[in-house]
Amino acid sequence: MRSYIKLNFLILSFLFSLSAIGQIDIKQVKKDIVYLSSDALQGRQTGSPGEELSAQYIAQRFKDLKLKKINKSYFQDFSITQLRMAKNDTRLNFTSDETGQAKMVKFKLFDDFYPISQASNSDTAFGEVMDLGYGLISESEERNDFESFKDLKGKIFAVRLGYPTMDEDIHSPLADVCSVSQKIENCIKYGAAGIIFIPGPKSAEVPKGQLDNFANVKSIPIVYAKKVSEGIPRGMFCSMNSSIYAPQVKAHNVAGYRNYHKKKTIVVVAHHDHIGLGEYGNSRHTGSQEIHNGADDNASGVAAMLELARTLKGRKFCKHNYLFLAVSGEELGLLGSKFFVNHPLVPIEKIKYVINIDMLGRMDTSKRTLIINGTGTSPKWPETIEKLEYDTTQLKIVQSKSGLGASDHTSFYLKDIPVLHFFSGQHEDYHKPSDDAWKINYEGMEKSIDIITQFVKLNNKKKAIPFTKTKDVAKKSSKWKVSLGIMPDYTFDGTGLKIDGVSEGRPADKALLESGDIIIQMGEMQIVDIYDYMKALSKLKEGDTLEVKVIRDGNELMKQLNF
Secondary structure, three states: OHHHHHHHHHHHHHHHHHHHHHHOOHHHHHHHHHHHOOHHHOOOEOOOHHHHHHHHHHHHHHHHOOOEOEOOEOEEEEEEEOOOEEOOOOEEEEEOOOOOOOOOEEOOEOOOEEEOOOOOOEEEEEEEEEEOOOOOEEOOOOEEOOOOOOOOOOOEEEEEOOOOOOOOOOOOHHHHHOOHHHHHHHHHHOOOOEEEEEOOOOOOOOOOOOOOOOOOOOOOOEEEEOOOOOOOOOOOEEEEEEEEEOOEEEEEEEEEEEOOOOOOEEEEEEEOOEOOOOOOOOOOOOOOOOOOOOHHHHHHHHHHHHHHHHHOOOHHHOOOEEEEEEEOOHHHOOHHHHHHHHOOOOOHHHEEEEEEEOOOOOOOOOOOEEEEEOOOOOOHHHHHHHHOOOOOOOOEEEEEOOOOOOOOHHHHHOOOOOEEEEEOOOOOOOOOOOOOHHHOOHHHHHHHHHHHHHHHHHOOOOOOOOOOOOOOOOOOOOOOOOOOOEEEOOOOOOOOEEEEEEOOOOHHHHOOOOOOOEEEEEOOEEOOOHHHHHHHHHOOOOOOEEEEEEEEOOEEEEEEEEO
16 A cells, blocks of 8 residues: 555656646737737847837736836847947048148048048047057067056057068967957057057958947047058147937847845846848848847747746745846847846845846757756756756756856856756758748747756745856857858867757858858867867968868867858
């Protein structure tokens, strides 16, 4: 009799462990995804009417779920720049007269010079031109191009692109400190009133004349004088005017609050914007302009966040407050989450941890893999993952420790907050018009939402979730000079970088690399994981040729990449 009772108890315990999946309202999840990814929202481009409709829909869902407003509103609006164009009164003039009254040598906009993306939208400067050489500061090389000058503050700095031996030695330690952005920071540190970049070695990257809408804009004029190849003579003075047309529109974060009047708040975040018609050049589509509905990216994440807003309540979850947050501008550089952490609706120090849900809707039916990024941001996360209950024949969990990534958890990680990013993996429809609702794997979403629910429940009674920094990809720049045109397989946990997709016409495609290939070496660098791959990629530029070693069907192959 005891054996019978024990057996029934075990069966009931197992069924109870799976019962959370049954509590998920997958019909509502589907309804949310279908609306958010409908043509009516025109791809939810940040600041567009479609993005505003998305925000209004989420706010109404928050209201229906009886979540509270913060500061009497569900909305946290912020401004974004639609475009930036140099106006005709942008100028760069030179004279030998320190009063600025004598005749000026006038440079012609676009023919002789142009402002670069970091330039102030509106500022003027006049001062003596100081030739700072390459404007380099390198501790390892014991080099500082500024230290021999006195009284630099308020002067116009002339700086060459690149570094002296760039054409002959691409692996010089100076390669790590020669970016335009780094040189701008150096110049500002030493008091520049304006900066003139001039040509350097042939292989140096030249700033583009097209102004980035979302650049880190400085408060001084910054230009590239493309015809000043021999430098600027001593004793010259310069008059600069940075005048850039930069109209703005409103974007919308949406926040709903469940207040249990506790000391700490858990934030569940998902971005609700997508890429519209691909207006900003971040589409992988090569045909005519179409609506990018973004069912997986990230209507799926928003729908999961809304479902958690429905279920994370009551006695089992009342040890913390919950802020459910739909941010905008993720596709343009994490703009909404950056705005939130700099203008938090709850005190940053009161946020216990952050769950970010981005692309949860396309779990591969054969791999059945859920990726959890950020597991190194707290020592509690691996402990929790060990305690999760799920059928290992139906679901595999792959962990990545880094707190940095191309999604909104990064903004919180950089504020020393423990984070987790739940992600079902890349697919061929990423950033294409074909990312539609009918392709969503709702069974996979059920499993994933259940895992997130368990995660919150397991950490509900823990008094502290300590933060730890992780081994991260270098923070220099996410905009590499070149790309292979591949999608990494983020579910792969072997040695090397596995290719999940190849874009037509890009270097990988031309080199006949295929989906399923595993990159194990690029040039002389061994590729153990994605960090090695990104480090290798950061050293390449247009015109480079590189031998790459891949494993295909168990065989090693050598391919040549041409950038």
